[in-house]
Structure formats: structure tokens, C-alpha cells
Amino acid sequence: MENSVDDESHLLDISFPDFTWPVFEAGWVWLAGAGPGDPGLLSLHALNGLQQADTIVYDALVDERILKLASTDAEIIYAGKRGGKPSPKQTDISVKLVELAQKGRRVLRLKGGDPFVFGRGGEEALSLVNAGVPFRIIPGITAGVGGLAYAGIPSTHRGINQAVTFLTGHDQNGVAPDELDWDALAKGSPVIVMYMAMKHIALITQKLMKGGRAAQEPVAVISNATLNDQQVLETTLGTCADDIARSGFKPPAIVVVGKVVSLREQLNWLQPALYESPDHSHMSEETA
Ligand code: SAH
Numbered sequence: 001m002e003n004s005v006d007d008e009s010h011l012l013d014i015s016f017p018d019f020t021w022p023v024f025e026a027g028w029v030w031l032a033g034a035g036p037g038d039p040g041l042l043s044l045h046a047l048n049g050l051q052q053a054d055t056i057v058y059d060a061l062v063d064e065r066i067l068k069l070a071s072t073d074a075e076i077i078y079a080g081k082r083g084g085k086p087s088p089k090q091t092d093i094s095v096k097l098v099e100l101a102q103k104g105r106r107v108l109r110l111k112g113g114d115p116f117v118f119g120r121g122g123e124e125a126l127s128l129v130n131a132g133v134p135f136r137i138i139p140g141i142t143a144g145v146g147g148l149a150y151a152g153i154p155s156t157h158r159g160i161n162q163a164v165t166f167l168t169g170h171d172q173n174g175v176a177p178d179e180l181d182w183d184a185l186a187k188g189s190p191v192i193v194m195y196m197a198m199k200h201i202a203l204i205t206q207k208l209m210k211g212g213r214a215a216q217e218p219v220a221v222i223s224n225a226t227l228n229d230q231q232v233l234e235t236t237l238g239t240c241a242d243d244i245a246r247s248g249f250k251p252p253a254i255v256v257v258g259k260v261v262s263l264r265e266q267l268n269w270l271q272p273a274l275y276e277s278p279d280h281s282h283m284s285e286e287t288a
Contacts, residue, residue, distance in 0.1 A: 012048040022136065024052035024106040029097050029128055031121050033114040033140015034062045036147050038226035042066060045138045046110070053108035055100050057093070061112025061252060063227070075105075090120055094127035101133040112252075114142040118168050118195045142166075144193040147225030147254045151232045152267035160259045161190035169197025169204055169255070176200035186211025191258035198251050202241035208257065213237055218261035223253035234264065 012021050022045070024030060030049045035041035042050075050056065050069045058067065060080030067076055077096070081087040100107045115121030115137065128135045144166050148155050155164050165185060171177045185192060186208045197204055198221075209215055215238030223231045235243040237257060 012044065012051060014044065021048050024049060024108075025134075026104045026106055027101050027134070029101050029107045029109055029133055029135040030138055031109045031115050031125055031128075031135055032111070032138035033119070033121075033142070034058075034066050034110050034112055035141040036113055036143040036150075036226045037061075037063050037224065038150070039063055039065045039069075041141050041146055041226060042069075043138060043140065046140065049108045049138060050110075052106055054105045056108045056110055057097060057100075058110040059112055060087075062110050066110070070108075090123060091127075094124050097124060098127060098131040098133055101128070102131070111140070112143070113146075114140040117142040117144070117166065143225055143252070143254050144195060144256075147222045148193065148220075148256055148260075150226045150230060150270055151220055151222045152264040152269055153220055153222075153256060153260055154263060154267070155191065155193065155256075155260065157260050157263060160263075163189055164191040164193060165189035166193050166195065167197075168195050169200050174199070176203050182207035183211040186213045191256065191260050194255040194257070196251070197255045198244065198249070198253055201244055201255065205237050205240050209237055213257070215239075217257060218259065220256050220261045220264065221247075221249055221253050222256070223249045223251070225252075225254060230270070232264075232268075234261065 030053070032046040032049050034046060047069060050066070051071055053070065053074055055075045055077060056067065056070055057077045057079050070076065079088055079093050097107055097109055109124060111119045111121060113119060116139070121137070125135060125137065145155050156162070167180060167185070168177060192208070194204065215236060217237045219235050219237055219240045221233040221235065221240070221244060231249060233243060233247050233249055240255070
């Protein structure tokens with residue numbers, strides 16, 4: 001069912017003085033971030049897109065509850081990994097987006113977090129540019145900021161860090177990124193927020209310590225951040241890899257290294273730690 005542009009019934013029913021919701025034109029792609037998980041972290045532009053889209057192409061990290069906000073006759077296409085099958089190739093997804101738009105669909109491409117932060121949103125947008133497909137970018141709350149906030153960890157804090165680095169723990173081939181200058185990161189970045197870092201965490205923490213970071217430096221691992229099953233592991237650079245292995249924490253998870261982690265002791269607003277492991281007094285685990 002196509003919505004006609006002059007039918008405004010599908011437009012978001014939230015009115016701001018002096019603000020008009022963008023109309024989703026046929027043949028456009030809106031490339032939107034859905035935030036880290038909690039549906040409440042969706043932006044209003046993304047919600048507006050969900051309500052107008054004819055087709056929604058979403059990734060594994062998008063919470064299924066968010067899709068319920070779509071118009072009931074929207075076509076919903078999953079573009080992530082499922083049942084052990086490999087994920088569709090990035091080029092296949094880009095081709096699909098172009099095809100759908102060229103058929104005159106209003107295509108909402110929905111990604112976890114922010115589409116331009118380790119989300120290949122840039123690649124997809126470039127394919128749209130090359131094909132002459134008009135698009136809009138809707139930023140989302142990235143896991144490396146929103147996930148930390150749900151663990152009670154500010155990404156910056158006056159007196160602690162004047163810079164923060166976001167990095168990915170593996171490159172596109174799945175290996176630890178060699179092109180990162182780990183010594184420079186260790187020296188220059190007081191807080192390091194790592195995406196996709198679980199697989200190579202032993203190597204990464206070794207490299208940071210070799211670059212001069214203390215083994216006692218606080219580290220937090222936040223898995224399923226902002227979701228009901230969020231879990232937070234507080235550990236240190238020296239014990240992080242072992243603690244992760246022991247905890248059974250699974251991706252998606254963010255690993256944050258730096259003194260800001262200590263603020264969690266006072267700022268853990270979501271839920272206080274449920275237990276302190278007897279043999280690891282620094283290790284706490286919580287289930288929201
Ligand atoms: N574009 C996304 C990142 C995609 S890369 C964003 O801006 O957040 C996928 C990685 O993001 C995961 O491996 C994990 O490191 C992180 N991530 C995404 N959602 C997460 C969540 N709810 N909890 C913890 N980590 C998350």
C-alpha cells in the first residue's frame with residue numbers, strides 16, 4: 001500500500017512549534033540508526049521514517065520491538081546473519097537498496113547504533129550516490145556512548161579525560177587491526193572505547209600494556225547494553241581477557257578502558273551490582 005504524499009495521516013503525530021516532519025518521498029532511502037537496543041533511544045526522525053516507509057531493511061542489532069513501530073503493511077527485510085548462515089554481502093545489500101528505491105519504494109535502512117559508526121553506513125550511502133538515489137541520514141545513539149551511559153560510565157569526565165578514542169577490535173577480515181598504532185593509542189588516549197573487541201581482547205590488552213598502560217587500569221565490558229539483559233563486567237586491563245572468558249560474556253559488547261570506568265561505582269543508575277565474586281573482588285556482574 002503506497003501512502004500518497006498529500007495524505008498526512010502517516011506523519012508522526014507529535015507537533016513542535018515551527019517544525020515540520022520530513023515527508024518520506026517515493027524512491028528515497030533513509031539510512032537510520034536505531035540506537036543500541038532500548039527502543040526508547042530511537043530518534044524521532046527514525047520513528048517518523050518507520051511510520052512512513054514501504055520497505056524496511058534492518059540488521060541483526062536492531063531490536064525487534066522497534067520494527068513493531070513500522071506501518072502494518074510495510075515490507076520488512078532482514079539483512080543480518082541468521083541461523084549460522086553468513087550475512088549477506090555488503091555489496092548485495094547496497095544493490096538491494098538501490099533496486100528498491102528505483103522501484104519507487106520508500107526504503108528505511110535501519111542499523112544498530114549510529115549508521116556512520118562502524119556500521120558501513122558510509123559505504124551504503126556511497127552506493128546510493130553512485131546510483132543517483134536520493135537519501136537522508138538519520139544519526140543514532142552509538143553503543144560506545146549510549147551503552148556506556150547505561151552502565152553509569154561517562155565517555156568524558158572533566159579532570160579525567162579530554163579525549164576519547166573509538167576503535168574496532170577487528171578489521172573487515174576479522175583479524176585484530178594491525179594498522180592501528182597501539183603504542184600511540186596507549187600514550188595518547190586516556191579513554192578507549194572498543195567495538196567488536198571480544199574476539200581479540202587478549203591481544204589488544206597486551207598491546208595496550210606493552211604501550212605503557214597499567215595492568216591495574218579499570219576496564220568495563222558491557223554486553224547487550226541498554227537491553228533488559230544488559231550485563232556489565234568490571235575488570236582491569238591485566239585480568240580482562242581471563243575474566244571475559246570466565247564470565248561467558250557474549251557479543252555484542254563494548255569494552256571501555258580508562259579511569260572513567262571508576263565513576264560507575266557512583267553513577268550506576270540502572271541497577272546496583274548483584275554480586276561481588278568472592279575470588280575477584282573487582283569483578284561484578286549484573287543483570288537488569
Ligand atoms: N553502528 C553500531 C556499531 C555496529 S558494530 C553503533 O553505532 O553502535 C557492532 C558492534 O557494536 C558490536 O560488536 C558491539 O561492539 C557494539 N554494539 C552494538 N550494539 C551493542 C549493544 N547493545 N551492546 C553492546 N555492544 C553493542
